[in-house]
Amino acid sequence: MRIQLLAAAIVLALPGVDQSGGVTSVTATKGNRDVVYVFTVSGRNPCQGVSIDFGDGTSDQQTIRGLPVTFTHVYQREGDFQARATGCRARW
DSSP states (O other), X not given: OOEEEEEEEEOOOOTTSOOSSEEEEEEXXXXXXXXXXXXXXXXXXXXXXXXXXXXXXXXXXXXOSSXXXXXXXXXXXXXXXXXXXXXXXXXX
């Protein structure tokens, strides 16, 4: 199965919100099978929550204590996908 990924970090700038923490990068590495990928989301702490859109119509979010954080995802079909991660101080 062929899967091509483009991983991107979305940095949000919200007026009036402390911007001391946030997502700055996301990387994808192939897991133990062709369809499994591990995404590592990095950035500045404090960060209390991260959300990731895997680009295939599915997403995940985690309440965290800090970055980096990892997500594991299994793609159900081959194709080109753009994964996007966002982070903010608010809890989900």
